[in-house]
Amino acid sequence: MVQKTNSGKISNLCVDGQALWTDLMETARFGGTAKGGIKRLTLTQEDKQVRDWFMQTCEALGCTVSHDSMGNLFARRAGQDNTLPPISMGSHLDTQPTGGKFDGILGVLGGLSVLRALHKSGYVTRHPIELINWTNEEGSRFSPPMMCSGVFAGVFTEEEVLEKRDRAGIRFGDELDAIGYRGVEKCGEHPLTAYFELHIEQGPILEAEEKTIGIVTGIQGARWYEVTVRGKDAHAGSTPMPLRHDALLASAKMIQTVSAVAVKYGPSAVGTVGLLENRPNSSNVVPGEVFFTIDIRDPDDSVVLKMERELLTQLQQIATDSAVTAEVVQIWDAPAVHFDKECVSMVEQAAAEAQYPARRIVSGPGHDAGYVARVAPTAMIFVPCKVGLSHNEEESITNPQAEAGANVLLEAVLKADQFFNVTE
Amino acid sequence: MVQKTNSGKISNLCVDGQALWTDLMETARFGGTAKGGIKRLTLTQEDKQVRDWFMQTCEALGCTVSHDSMGNLFARRAGQDNTLPPISMGSHLDTQPTGGKFDGILGVLGGLSVLRALHKSGYVTRHPIELINWTNEEGSRFSPPMMCSGVFAGVFTEEEVLEKRDRAGIRFGDELDAIGYRGVEKCGEHPLTAYFELHIEQGPILEAEEKTIGIVTGIQGARWYEVTVRGKDAHAGSTPMPLRHDALLASAKMIQTVSAVAVKYGPSAVGTVGLLENRPNSSNVVPGEVFFTIDIRDPDDSVVLKMERELLTQLQQIATDSAVTAEVVQIWDAPAVHFDKECVSMVEQAAAEAQYPARRIVSGPGHDAGYVARVAPTAMIFVPCKVGLSHNEEESITNPQAEAGANVLLEAVLKADQFFNVTE
Numbered sequence: 139m140v141q142k143t144n145s146g147k148i149s150n151l152c153v154d155g156q157a158l159w160t161d162l163m164e165t166a167r168f169g170g171t172a173k174g175g176i177k178r179l180t181l182t183q184e185d186k187q188v189r190d191w192f193m194q195t196c197e198a199l200g201c202t203v204s205h206d207s208m209g210n211l212f213a214r215r216a217g218q219d220n221t222l223p224p225i226s227m228g229s230h231l232d233t234q235p236t237g238g239k240f241d242g243i244l245g246v247l248g249g250l251s252v253l254r255a256l257h258k259s260g261y262v263t264r265h266p267i268e269l270i271n272w273t274n275e276e277g278s279r280f281s282p283p284m285m286c287s288g289v290f291a292g293v294f295t296e297e298e299v300l301e302k303r304d305r306a307g308i309r310f311g312d313e314l315d316a317i318g319y320r321g322v323e324k325c326g327e328h329p330l331t332a333y334f335e336l337h338i339e340q341g342p343i344l345e346a347e348e349k350t351i352g353i354v355t356g357i358q359g360a361r362w363y364e365v366t367v368r369g370k371d372a373h374a375g376s377t378p379m380p381l382r383h384d385a386l387l388a389s390a391k392m393i394q395t396v397s398a399v400a401v402k403y404g405p406s407a408v409g410t411v412g413l414l415e416n417r418p419n420s421s422n423v424v425p426g427e428v429f430f431t432i433d434i435r436d437p438d439d440s441v442v443l444k445m446e447r448e449l450l451t452q453l454q455q456i457a458t459d460s461a462v463t464a465e466v467v468q469i470w471d472a473p474a475v476h477f478d479k480e481c482v483s484m485v486e487q488a489a490a491e492a493q494y495p496a497r498r499i500v501s502g503p504g505h506d507a508g509y510v511a512r513v514a515p516t517a518m519i520f521v522p523c524k525v526g527l528s529h530n531e532e533e534s535i536t537n538p539q540a541e542a543g544a545n546v547l548l549e550a551v552l553k554a555d556q557f558f559n560v561t562e
Numbered sequence: 563m564v565q566k567t568n569s570g571k572i573s574n575l576c577v578d579g580q581a582l583w584t585d586l587m588e589t590a591r592f593g594g595t596a597k598g599g600i601k602r603l604t605l606t607q608e609d610k611q612v613r614d615w616f617m618q619t620c621e622a623l624g625c626t627v628s629h630d631s632m633g634n635l636f637a638r639r640a641g642q643d644n645t646l647p648p649i650s651m652g653s654h655l656d657t658q659p660t661g662g663k664f665d666g667i668l669g670v671l672g673g674l675s676v677l678r679a680l681h682k683s684g685y686v687t688r689h690p691i692e693l694i695n696w697t698n699e700e701g702s703r704f705s706p707p708m709m710c711s712g713v714f715a716g717v718f719t720e721e722e723v724l725e726k727r728d729r730a731g732i733r734f735g736d737e738l739d740a741i742g743y744r745g746v747e748k749c750g751e752h753p754l755t756a757y758f759e760l761h762i763e764q765g766p767i768l769e770a771e772e773k774t775i776g777i778v779t780g781i782q783g784a785r786w787y788e789v790t791v792r793g794k795d796a797h798a799g800s801t802p803m804p805l806r807h808d809a810l811l812a813s814a815k816m817i818q819t820v821s822a823v824a825v826k827y828g829p830s831a832v833g834t835v836g837l838l839e840n841r842p843n844s845s846n847v848v849p850g851e852v853f854f855t856i857d858i859r860d861p862d863d864s865v866v867l868k869m870e871r872e873l874l875t876q877l878q879q880i881a882t883d884s885a886v887t888a889e890v891v892q893i894w895d896a897p898a899v900h901f902d903k904e905c906v907s908m909v910e911q912a913a914a915e916a917q918y919p920a921r922r923i924v925s926g927p928g929h930d931a932g933y934v935a936r937v938a939p940t941a942m943i944f945v946p947c948k949v950g951l952s953h954n955e956e957e958s959i960t961n962p963q964a965e966a967g968a969n970v971l972l973e974a975v976l977k978a979d980q981f982f983n984v985t986e
Contacts, residue, residue: 234842234844234846234847235842235843235844235847236795236842236844236847236850276846277845277846278844278845278846281845339800340797340799340800341797341800341801341802342802342805358799360799362845370954371660371953371954371955372951372952372953372954373764373765373926373927373952373953374832374834374836374857374859374953375764375782375784375857375925375927376763376764376765376832376925376926376950376952377765377832377926377950378766378828378829378832379821379824379825379828379829379832379833380828380829381766381950384821384834386835386836386838387817387818387821387835389814390813390814390815390817390818391814393810393811393814394814394815394818397803397808397811400803404804405802405803405804407803408798408800408801408802408803409803410798410808410846411810411849412798412810412843412845412846412847412848412849413840413844413845414838414840414843415843416837416838418658418660419659419836419837419838419839420658420659420660420700420702420836420837420953421701421702421705421786421837421855421857422658422700422701422702422707422834422836422857422927422953423658423660423702423836423953423954424834424953425835425836426660426954431845433798433799433845433846435798435799501799501800502797502800502801503797503799503800503846504799526800526801526805527796528796528797528800529795529796529797529844529846529848530794530795530797530850531795
């Protein structure tokens with residue numbers, strides 16, 4: 139008899155770790171790089187290839203597949219009562235330009251291994267079980283990140299996202315149509331009972347403490363900005379230093395300020411200038427215009443706010459002192475997220491029952507789960523990654539780590555299946 | 563009777579200033595930009611268009627046209643004794659990415675107006691008179707600058723120049739062939755009796771002192787470097803600040819150092835980082851690699867050397883302190899140039915005879931004349947440009963200024979025609 143409380147392991151089911159690893163390595167071919175990583179930017183041909191693979195593979199496991207108006211993919215396995223919103227799992231299949239094989243992908247393929255275990259065993263859940271691939275989590279090609287889980291959760295509108303353009307000026311909506319994944323179902327009109335996301339930690343803590351599982355209690359707050367610094371193009375040989383309006387020199391000072399402000403609020407705060415475009419970008423021309431991005435984060439929203447205030451003030455001061463102008467636009471504001479206590483507890487118990495060394499942890503990076511938490515009880519499961527390296531082609535985890543994460547995901551999903559929508 | 567000394571105006575000839583201005587505006591169409599400047603990088607289709615125009619226009623003025631193995635163009639007007647090497651004039655028709663209508667172009671079209679004046683008057687010189695367009699003076703697309711006057715003067719070899727590649731990896735030799743301007747005559751096997759180059763000042767001095775003519779006595783020394791900073795790509799959200807190897811942050815400190823060293827040796831020294839490429843250039847990735855260029859100059863070669871030593875030391879210190887590596891390569895070393903005293907004197911006298919306000923001046927920027935001076939007596943003539951602005955689409959001079967410069971060029975050429983190769 140299935141227990142109605144969420145204490146105690148629900149089943150003896152385990153995922154097939156070997157098949158999971160095969161899936162990871164096979165899908166790494168779509169956009170695979172020479173260094174063993176993946177360049178699979180959202181809405182490119184490589185993205186289409188992996189989406190097609192996802193849809194076919196899930197259908198072969200007896201799922202019904204669909205996609206919404208933002209290209210988010212859904213693979214649903216029927217339960218006893220299909221009027222209930224699904225217990226869901228998911229993450230993202232798009233990558234950074236120099237991404238690894240596991241960031242986001244582990245959550246989707248780990249969820250696939252859960253579906254496979256249920257399918258092969260014939261186990262029937264109460265709720266439907268659904269695996270989700272969110273469009274454009276990385277925010278690399280089109281800003282900001284977690285864009286389509288963001289629409290799902292009502293943070294962004296469809297209209298504004300369809301109009302987003304990449305640095306080459308290409309429109310999001312056009313690219314979604316080009317790969318054939320703009321669905322009829324309106325994004326967001328798709329209730330979920332609960333949502334679990336498996337992901338690599340992308341930080342150094344679990345590995346350092348020899349933990350296998352991270353019980354993720356929340357996500358740190360983050361803000362992104364776009365800065366345009368305008369000076370004046372001039373001849374490098376003949377323009378005296380005091381008469382220059384050097385946009386790159388001013389930007390160099392601003393880049394150091396971003397770092398200094400983050401260090402001031404250490405050890406948890408981080409600040410990064412990741413993207414910079416210099417114009418006209420010629421060796422003997424004093425640069426007249428520079429565009430760059432700023433990314434600041436901290437688990438405490440009040441710290442993020444302080445960092446922002448200090449940055450904005452200091453950037454304008456540098457601009458004035460450097461005889462240039464700086465236009466600063468905030469393009470993303472993701473407040474700190476606190477996951478559902480019950481779901482977090484299910485993850486914690488699943489890890490304990492399987493005897494995986496585990497610890498509670500706050501996520502540094504943002505995730506789709508951060509937005510989904512606004513519309514459904516949500517939790518995340520971390521596994522370690524080698525020296526915490528991510529957003530890097532050398533990103534690396536082990537087969538046993540992937541398997542452990544997927545097993546905790548499976549058990550957490552089954553606990554949730556027993557816990558939610560119980561009518562006494 | 564033509565006087566045999568070089569005192570006193572040689573002729574009553576003047577250039578047609580109206581036709582010169584028409585030529586300037588007409589050729590500005592080849593690569594013309596929306597802001598009124600020109601983007602005509604060396605060996606592009608726009609460059610081919612202006613070369614074709616040059617050849618046709620000079621032939622129509624009765625010149626014999628030819629080109630050498632580096633694509634340098636020669637338009638020769640016969641003299642009394644065609645066994646003598648020519649008295650020559652010239653400059654360059656290629657531009658910066660955001661160049662103006664006058665940088666280099668004034669020297670070529672000013673020379674064209676001299677040929678037109680001689681042709682229309684039927685005046686026969688002793689020497690042949692030759693107008694030259696040098697390939698790739700700007701050094702923007704292929705580094706370093708003054709590349710093909712450099713081959714002409716024996717500073718660079720043909721082989722090394724043909725192998726040069728632009729930032730897209732395209733080969734110089736292939737592009738020269740693609741526009742059809744690789745000639746049979748070996749570059750450099752083309753003696754000149756003397757060389758005069760008319761050019762805009764590209765600095766603020768002549769305008770500020772209300773001078774019409776700059777009598778250029780030489781060019782400041784310059785050195786260029788390419789720097790590759792290597793750190794480690796990492797996740798912007800989860801990588802603690804102390805564990806980063808941020809190549810862009812380190813480069814920002816290096817950029818400030820370039821400026822500081824130049825300011826230290828002011829007011830004459832200049833230092834510029836004009837080109838920078840950031841990788842992987844994604845908002846939420848700590849940059850793992852940056853490539854940038856350094857340009858330092860001073861009229862005193864010993865100062866350039868001091869600046870280089872301090873820079874190299876400080877760059878390595880910053881790299882060490884920032885947990886990155888910096889590879890610094892010197893790619894261009896142009897020692898200070900001192901022009902031929904007789905030729906400079908001819909320019910000075912020509913300006914005085916025409917009653918143009920003039921003053922002696924050292925050139926900030928490098929010019930083809932700097933290399934040609936190694937193989938023939940050389941001098942330059944400057945005219946002012948508005949607020950000294952150059953390497954900028956708003957670069958601006960007046961019709962009277964262009965005409966004055968061309969008139970001084972004409973008279974200097976005629977004085978040289980009388981002065982050199984006189985056998986008593």
